[in-house]
Each structure stands twice: as C-alpha cells, then as structure tokens.
Amino acid sequence: MSFLSAHVRNAVPTVLAIFAALVIGGVLIVWAGDNPLTVYRMIISESMFETSGWRDTFTRSSPLILIGLGLGVGFRASVWNIGAEGQLVAGAVAAIAVLGVVEPPAVIAIAMGLVLGAIGGALWAAIAAVLVTRYEVNDVIATLLLAFTAVPLLNWVAREPLKDPESFLPQTRVIGSAELPDLPWIETHIGILFAVVAVIVMAWIMRATRFGFVVRAHGANRTAVYANESRRSFVTFGILLVGGGFAGMAGYVVLAGEQLRVSGGTATGFGFTAIIVAILGRNSPIGIFFSAIGLSALLVGAEAAQRQTGLPVTLMQSVQSLIVVCVIAGNAIAERRGRLTKVIVS
C-alpha cells in the first residue's frame, strides 16, 4: 500500500507540470483568438476517438519510439547524441540505395530494409563516434553538425545519384516490395509492431544484461567504473552506434511506411522530436513508449485543429517543449521539498 502511494506521490509533480504547460498553451490559444477548451477537446477527440487519428498517432509514434530508445540509452549514459535526424536520413538513404534497385519478396525486403537502415544510421553515427572518442570533440556539437551536413547531402542524393529517371522531381524510385503492410485490425502499418518489439527487447536489455549495467554505470559515474580510458571510449563509441542504428531503422520505417520515396522531405524533424520523447520518458523504454504516443497524439490532434480552426500546429510544438521544461522543473522542486521534509523529520 505504501509502495503504491509512493508511486502516486511521485507522479503528482509530473501530472501537475503537464497541466501547467497545457494551461500556458491555453493562454496562448486565447491570445490567438480561440477557445482553449474547444481546442483541447478537439485534440483529444481527433487523435484518440477517430480512426484516422488513431492511425496517424501510431504511424507517427513508431519512428519516435525507435529513435527515442536509441537516444534514451545514450542520455542515460550521458552520451548526448542529438543528431538523430541525420542518422535517420542516412538510414533511409541506405535502404533506398539497395531496395530501389532489387526487388526481393516482401518478408526478405522488409528484413533487409531494417538491417540496411540500421547500418546506414550507425555508419553516420560512427563519424560522430570517431570525432568524439578519438578527437575529443564535444558529443552534442559533433552529432548535431553532422545532422546539418546530412540534410544537404540528402537533397543531393535525391537529385543526382539515386534520382528516379522517370520523375521530374528530385526524388528516388519507390521502395517497392519493402513497403510496410498494414496491420489488419487497426489500419496502421506494422512499424508500430517493430516499435513495440524494440521496447520489450530494450527493456529486457537495460534491466538484465551486462550492456544495460554498463550503460547505467557509465552515466552514473564516468570516472569510477573504468580502470582505463580506452574502455570508456569503447563504450561511448558503442552507445553512439546503437543510437544511430535505431535512428536509421526509424528512417527505413518512415520511408517504407509513409513516404515510399526518399526526397528532400525525408528529413521531417522526427530526430529532434525524439529528444523530447526520450527526456520525457526518463530514458526508460516503457516511458519512451508512452511519451511518444502522448506527444504524437498531441500533434496529430493539433494538426486536425489547424485544419479546422487555422490555429498553427507550431503552438502545440511549443507546448511539447514547455511540458518538458515544466516536468523537469516540477520534479526538481519536488525533490528539493522531499529532501527538506526528510531533514525536518529526522
């Protein structure tokens, strides 16, 4: 019983913080000339009680969950990979480079797509990993500047080497047999299934394997765990590759589930939203799953609201980051008060 009440007590600041962020969002909605209650009701009903809303929420959360899992591993170890957007692009490019040419049976094609995506993303992250571990470049800067580099290269790939010769637009061929089929009962592509499997696997890995232990230890105390420097670099390197691999896989899922071709539009910002997803999910696989679904629903609903009332979707993007700010601030305040209470009681 006390165990349960402790959980409830821990959740209180988070819930209050999300509420506070939504209230600030509400003030902005009023300022923009709409009724916040109507807008929030619209967001909930459009994203959760409409078939198209459900579908969009799941479709959108699949890449966010995949990227978030990889970033979460890094964040927990204090390895700050914030260039997932570039790794996603690299994964999508790797997948289309092969699957735009060959056309194996669907099951093999999809498996190939996931592997190719992961390899592409991991290779792009490997550049950052070399810069960070060998040349001691700051991880935040290295991963991010590589993401800025990946986007122009993406435009080039779609315009020149991989361009579909039959198209007038700068875009590649379609992905063909590697296109993701829909799940029969919820009309959403099977990307969400990959995401769920990945969550379960990562939850197990983080909890029960040596890798999970090393990641947690790496973040908790960066000096004490390692007797020598090379081993620490090795772990940092591996963590960056894992993050890149997940982001690359997400690149394949975005490509094969929605866009079907690679073009300049393949970089849609999932890599950046996934940072919020991982932070809000407190870097735990289960937390990431729920925060991805929640944040996707918020945006899917906001897009529907934009179509109906003209309220720009960027408002709800602001609210997303406000939620993060409020939640971390709320938890910090709660922790402070908790410590104070303990001192007073003892």
Place this chain on the structure above:
Amino acid sequence: MILAQSEIVTVAFWTAVLASGVRLSVSVGTAAIGEMITERAGVLNLGLEGTMIIGAFTAFATAFETGSVWVGLGAGALAGAVVGLLFALLVVYLRVDQVVAGLSVTLFGLAITSFLNTEIYGDSPIPPRVPTPSTFNVPLLEDIPLIGEPLFQQNRVAYFAAAVIVVIALFLRSSYSTIVLDAVGEAPESADAAGHGVSFTRLVATAFGSAMAGLGGAVLVVGQLGFFNSNVTAGRGWVALALVIFGRWKPGLIVAGAVLFGTLDALQFRFQTLDSAIPFEFFIALPFIVTLVALAAGSRGVRGPSALGTPFRRSTETN
C-alpha cells in the same frame, strides 16, 4: 548568375567574400562571446539557438512596430536576458540537468517564434520587412585593398556589435570580476569559501550571455536581413557553441573563428552558383564540415572550465 572559375582568383572576388564573411560573422560572434562568459562561470547553455531566435523575433517585432532598429536591438537583448534568467533559474537554483534544459529551451524557442510569427505577421511567402540600417564607410580606411571593404564598409549595427565585443574583451582583460567569473567556473568550492556567491555569479553570467545571444539574433534580423521567418537563425546558435570550444574560451580566438566561419559561409553562397562538377549541396554543408574538422584538429587535450555543466552544491547544504 553563374560564377565562372576564372573569377575566383581575382582580388575583387576575395574582397567581396571577406566583406560578406565579416558581415555574416557578426551575429554568430556576438552570441559566441556571450556563451563564452556563461561557460566560464560553469554553465553550459545549449538553449543558445532558441535564445537567439527569440531575440531575433522580439527585435523584429519591436523594430516593425516602433520603426527603430536600435529599439529593436535593445528589445532583442532584453528578451535574451529574460530567457537566460529563466534558464538559470532551472539549472543554477533547481539544478536541473543543463543539457536537458538547454535542448528544451532551443526546441521551445524555435517553435514559439514560428507560432508567433504566423499569428502576428501571417505566413505569406513575402514576409513584412523592416528597413535595414545604412552602411557607414570610414573615410580613407575603406580604400585599403582587400581588408578596407570588409572592415570599414559595414552598416552601423555591425560596428555597434563589434564595439560591444571589443568592450567586453577589454573588460575581461583587466577586471576583478573576471577572476571571480573564472574562479566560479573552475573551482566553485574555493570561490564560495572566499565569499563569492557562486549561484549569483552564474545567474548573472547566464543572463548576460543570453542577452548577447538575443542581441546576436537581433543583429541578424534587424541589422542584416530586414525580415523574420521560421528557423531564421538556421543553426547559428549551435555554431556559436562550437566556436566557444574552437576559440578555447578566449575572446580573440572566438572572434577569429567567427570570421573564419562567416567567410566560409560567404564562399558557400557564391560557390553554389559555381560552374563546376562539384554539386552545390556540398557547399551548403561545407561550413559545418569545416567546423567539425577544425574542432577535430583543435579539441584534443583542450580543457574547458573545470566545473562546466556541473551544478554547485555546498557540502554543508542539505537541499
């Protein structure tokens, strides 16, 4: 307009490249000097990009309503300071993880300015404009070959920002505050024991650094472009963060790095129209690639402020 390969070897070409290079370096240099001060106090502000764009939008809106570029610049710096104070509240007093808080500020700044811009000024493809300040040519000096035009034919806002940077650099050279600033960033326990307020120093340094970031964004928008659009800062805040490391937390090196980056950016614009076999997308990526290479070449063994990114807590303190 296509750039012919033969033009690249002319003095006129390089004068023009340097001139726009210096112009492009002003905004990012201002933000980088601000971040240098914040980091020397031990606070890493990854919210720089978001702070810059909030400053940029505030400056644009203010200049648009008042008709004055200078009021706009002030408003941009002020908005930056406010964002910096809130950030400092989070990371200095609540001791929230600096990376997490900074990333949130950046993502928030990018989204909220895009929202406000659409709401207030609409999202027409032709954004409303504010008049950009006139250029001022320094007599005689402007005629020096190669460097005359880059250094002495700039607009008044660029001179102003350069003056601010120089004043800060001179102040840091000869001020007791610099010793306190560096003590707080290098050895907060000792600074605290010597009676200097660690938290307060960090709060001031963060607010000041953010004001400079806001000013940097303002310089870009009301001092150069004359318009605002979503993501107008286009990664300059991140480049500024890279410049602080590249410049080893020293004003002179940071300014040199900013000019180098600005020049590459200017070259990149011109090379996009170059009549060559190299795809133009490569040139768009070039400034970022060069920054990475420069960091790779210069980061080994370089140590920033010892307490950078670490919250301070007195050992006797219980909360």
